[in-house]
Amino acid sequence: MTVARLDQGQRHRPRMAFLKKIEALMMEMQNPDTGIKMQTQRVMITSIPHAVAGNDILQWILQHLQITQEEALHLGDLFVKYGYIYPLQEPKNLTLKTDGSLYRFQTPYFWPVQSWPADDTDYAIYLAKKNIKRKGILEEYEKEHYNMLNQKINYKWDFVIMQAKEQYKAGKERKKADRYALDCQERAYWLVNRTPPGMLDVLEYGLDRVTDPNENKKKTMDVYRREIMYYQQAIMKSRVKSSVSLQGLVKYSEQFLSNDPILSGCLPSNPWVTDDTEFWDLNSKLVEVPTRMRVERWAFNFNELIRDPKGRQNFQVFLKKEFSGENLSFWEACEDLKYGDQSKVKEKAEEIYKLFLAPGARRWINIDGTTMGITVKGLKHPHRYVLDAAQTHIYMLMKKDSYGRYLKSPVYKEMLAKAVVPQETVKKSSPFPFRRRHLRSSPSPIILRQREEEAKAKEAAATVDITQPSHHTSRAPRPAVYAGTNTPPSLPAASPGPPAQPHRAACPRPASEAPGGAQQQPEGAGPGPFPSAGGRSRTAALSFGRFLRRGCRASPVFAALSPRCPAVPHGKVQPLGERERRLRPDAAAVSSFFQIKTDAPLESRIYPIDSEEGEDNRHRACKDSAKEVICPWENPAEEGGAG
Amino acid sequence: MVKEECKALLDALNKVTACYRHMVLTIGGTSDSQNLREELKKTRQKAQELAVANRNKLTTVLKDKTVSKEDKAEFERLWVIFSTCLEILEIDMRRALELGHEFPLNVPKKHLIQTGMSGGTSGVAARAMSVQNMKYEAEHNIDVVDLKDLENEINQVGEMMYEMEMKVNVPQWTVEAKQDPGAELKSTISVGASSIGMISVEENKSFCDISKVLAGIIFSAVLIIAIVLAVCVVKLS
Numbered sequence: 001m002t003v004a005r006l007d008q009g010q011r012h013r014p015r016m017a018f019l020k021k022i023e024a025l026m027m028e029m030q031n032p033d034t035g036i037k038m039q040t041q042r043v044m045i046t047s048i049p050h051a052v053a054g055n056d057i058l059q060w061i062l063q064h065l066q067i068t069q070e071e072a073l074h075l076g077d078l079f080v081k082y083g084y085i086y087p088l089q090e091p092k093n094l095t096l097k098t099d100g101s102l103y104r105f106q107t108p109y110f111w112p113v114q115s116w117p118a119d120d121t122d123y124a125i126y127l128a129k130k131n132i133k134r135k136g137i138l139e140e141y142e143k144e145h146y147n148m149l150n151q152k153i154n155y156k157w158d159f160v161i162m163q164a165k166e167q168y169k170a171g172k173e174r175k176k177a178d179r180y181a182l183d184c185q186e187r188a189y190w191l192v193n194r195t196p197p198g199m200l201d202v203l204e205y206g207l208d209r210v211t212d213p214n215e216n217k218k219k220t221m222d223v224y225r226r227e228i229m230y231y232q233q234a235i236m237k238s239r240v241k242s243s244v245s246l247q248g249l250v251k252y253s254e255q256f257l258s259n260d261p262i263l264s265g266c267l268p269s270n271p272w273v274t275d276d277t278e279f280w281d282l283n284s285k286l287v288e289v290p291t292r293m294r295v296e297r298w299a300f301n302f303n304e305l306i307r308d309p310k311g312r313q314n315f316q317v318f319l320k321k322e323f324s325g326e327n328l329s330f331w332e333a334c335e336d337l338k339y340g341d342q343s344k345v346k347e348k349a350e351e352i353y354k355l356f357l358a359p360g361a362r363r364w365i366n367i368d369g370t371t372m373g374i375t376v377k378g379l380k381h382p383h384r385y386v387l388d389a390a391q392t393h394i395y396m397l398m399k400k401d402s403y404g405r406y407l408k409s410p411v412y413k414e415m416l417a418k419a420v421v422p423q424e425t426v427k428k429s430s431p432f433p434f435r436r437r438h439l440r441s442s443p444s445p446i447i448l449r450q451r452e453e454e455a456k457a458k459e460a461a462a463t464v465d466i467t468q469p470s471h472h473t474s475r476a477p478r479p480a481v482y483a484g485t486n487t488p489p490s491l492p493a494a495s496p497g498p499p500a501q502p503h504r505a506a507c508p509r510p511a512s513e514a515p516g517g518a519q520q521q522p523e524g525a526g527p528g529p530f531p532s533a534g535g536r537s538r539t540a541a542l543s544f545g546r547f548l549r550r551g552c553r554a555s556p557v558f559a560a561l562s563p564r565c566p567a568v569p570h571g572k573v574q575p576l577g578e579r580e581r582r583l584r585p586d587a588a589a590v591s592s593f594f595q596i597k598t599d600a601p602l603e604s605r606i607y608p609i610d611s612e613e614g615e616d617n618r619h620r621a622c623k624d625s626a627k628e629v630i631c632p633w634e635n636p637a638e639e640g641g642a643g
Numbered sequence: 644m645v646k647e648e649c650k651a652l653l654d655a656l657n658k659v660t661a662c663y664r665h666m667v668l669t670i671g672g673t674s675d676s677q678n679l680r681e682e683l684k685k686t687r688q689k690a691q692e693l694a695v696a697n698r699n700k701l702t703t704v705l706k707d708k709t710v711s712k713e714d715k716a717e718f719e720r721l722w723v724i725f726s727t728c729l730e731i732l733e734i735d736m737r738r739a740l741e742l743g744h745e746f747p748l749n750v751p752k753k754h755l756i757q758t759g760m761s762g763g764t765s766g767v768a769a770r771a772m773s774v775q776n777m778k779y780e781a782e783h784n785i786d787v788v789d790l791k792d793l794e795n796e797i798n799q800v801g802e803m804m805y806e807m808e809m810k811v812n813v814p815q816w817t818v819e820a821k822q823d824p825g826a827e828l829k830s831t832i833s834v835g836a837s838s839i840g841m842i843s844v845e846e847n848k849s850f851c852d853i854s855k856v857l858a859g860i861i862f863s864a865v866l867i868i869a870i871v872l873a874v875c876v877v878k879l880s
């Protein structure tokens with residue numbers, strides 16, 4: 001029966017201090033000596049006293065308050081709008097006219113009150129009375145209200161009708177002129193409190209408030225204690241000098257002035273003016289060739305770059321060349337966690353951990369020990385913002401380190417050169433101004449999202465070729481499954497559960513695939529750096545090839561690791577936890593060969609997230625200090641030995 | 644019959660509430676006076692007596708287990724009407740208290756709002772009290788003195804309403820109105836050759852009628868002249 005509403009205790013009308021002030025002025029206007037002079041209104045045969053001309057009101061306000069003409073007019077207008085004065089000749093037009101049009105003062109009962117709003121029951125009674133008087137002729141909106149109220153307060157309806165009849169009868173006991181004036185008053189009251197459609201509702205105040213402004217709180221110890229706490233915290237708030245903040249504003253405005261389509265115009269043309277949507281097409285999220293303005297904007301600051309999807313794409317290309325693509329991927333994954341489907345928070349957080357944060361993860365990101373500690377602890381109870389600390393760290397890393405180099409890089413310069421400067425279109429003045437415009441609606445968001453997913457999947461499939469050539473055959477049909485997250489290509493390998501199983505099954509038999517894979521691998525500049533699970537399936541042949549390409553890498557690593565392979569179980573479907581355990585045997589050997597450039601000891605870095613990984617006897621560190629990343633566990637030797 | 648008695652009592656309370664509303668409307672306006680304040684006081688007291696009587700009667704009936712189902716539904720409907728009436732009365736009383744504080748009558752500095760009223764409310768009060776003429780016997784500072792009583796009475800009414808809600812378990816929304824929307828039009832009052840219709844608020848309407856009549860007269864006059872001329876022409880030719 002009652003509608004369930006999210007009640008946060010907001011039940012009180014806000015302060016309306018202006019009401020008392022207006023009332024004081026109203027009462028001063030009545031002064032026979034210094035108030036406004038009255039006229040008489042003639043209606044048919046009767047004359048009703050106490051009418052005021054609009055001009056007189058204005059003059060009185062000007063003299064009494066000593067303000068400018070404009071202000072006085074506005075103030076007088078507000079008096080009429082709030083219902084303290086109502087017009088006699090044009091009842092619906094609640095404005096103050098400064099000619100001789102007549103107004104009258106509203107009776108105090110009908111003045112707006114802070115404590116309570118105009119009641120629905122009263123309105124129903126008024127409408128019923130009006131019905132009786134006018135024999136059923138109501139305005140359209142009044143009829144609607146009538147029907148709506150009849151449904152809403154149906155249980156009171158008998159009372160409403162009884163009361164309406166009684167009030168009507170009681171009204172007859174008064175003299176005719178008074179009855180007319182009463183009518184006008186009531187009508188004016190309801191015009192203010194239940195505005196007809198199209199009229200401004202001045203009394204609207206938004207939402208109800210939580211605290212009651214009329215409450216007189218006794219000043220107890222508790223109240224004082226809270227006040228003191230509040231003020232102490234207010235003092236401790238950090239403040240920015242206005243000169244500094246204003247300077248920041250000025251700088252921002254100057255920098256972005258040329259990009260603002262309203263202030264500086266936009267090329268090719270403003271779609272709202274010329275009905276030409278080319279501007280939107282040219283600036284769509286992942287357009288092939290972005291506009292020059294957009295690309296230049298990426299150079300303003302790092303936030304601009306990272307908030308623009310095309311900018312991110314370009315930046316990712318650059319980062320891949322520098323072998324720190326996982327930073328941006330991690331950042332994107334965190335964004336997805338924050339703003340994506342919250343029902344999947346736990347899974348997403350786990351995936352991200354396994355892909356980016358776990359010791360020996362395929363795309364391990366380099367964050368310091370404390371942050372890693374906080375994050376892992378938080379992951380026990382994952383929520384939206386659990387990866388915030390790590391995300392900020394990575395963001396600052398990218399901003400301080402990679403961003404500078406990006407702006408000087410050939411990737412960016414190429415994009416800048418490719419960027420297009422659209423021609424300005426001339427507004428076609430149509431010879432037929434009333435010609436029906438051909439309106440095209442933009443594609444539905446659902447379709448747009450599907451397209452985005454497909455594009456991402458395609459990209460995922462495409463990039464897989466470069467980094468994990470041996471998985472080209474096994475990986476390609478799968479990308480469509482992972483539409484939920486937007487982590488780039490290497491993700492398919494890291495997802496838990498059944499999709500991983502055929503992948504696992506493929507691992508132990510790399511011998512058949514690898515030769516094919518090796519040929520397929522189009523080698524770009526530099527070794528493929530990504531620590532991906534695909535490494536497991538690399539054959540010895542492939543590793544040798546890679547070894548040659550890598551040049552300065554220590555080959556004994558591979559040789560040393562190969563004897564370990566028999567310990568690795570193959571040909572079984574393994575849960576992901578197993579994979580962790582499998583990877584760990586590598587670490588102990590690796591650490592002795594690599595100079596680990598971190599200050600924190602190995603042991604401090606690894607924090608297993610759940611109890612199944614309790615046996616963390618094998619620690620492993622993969623350092624990734626922004627550039628050269630060779631994570632030793634992704635060597636193929638072990639597979640080769642086992643297969 | 645119990646039902647008729649209850650209905651009669653409720654009608655009386657309804658009438659007094661309506662009259663009280665009319666009187667509270669005039670507080671602070673030009674037809675405000677000591678008499679008005681006295682009328683308010685008397686009406687209020689009568690309303691309270693009626694309310695108490697109503698409550699007692701209805702509670703005894705509702706507590707009675709021997710009433711039939713339809714009767715019970717009918718009494719519940721009356722109960723809802725009664726409680727709504729009491730709510731309206733309470734609101735009006737609070738408003739009267741506020742306005743009474745704002746507009747004391749004997750202070751020369753405070754002027755009454757010139758609302759265009761010139762007549763008094765004695766007729767309304769007489770209707771409320773069901774007497775022919777009102778007799779005024781209060782002192783000249785009743786407007787201030789009365790406010791204390793008014794406060795007490797508001798508290799009393801508030802308490803009564805609270806008690807009612809606690810003791811009688813009639814959920815309001817289960818009551819269905821007997822009258823359809825628009826029922827007020829079918830009653831005898833609606834035949835409105837009331838004098839209000841004469842001073843119709845939309846004066847354009849009456850003007851329209853006059854202009855229509857005028858147009859009709861002119862047209863018929865022109866027609867007659869045309870016919871006369873035609874006859875003359877025919878006769879002369």
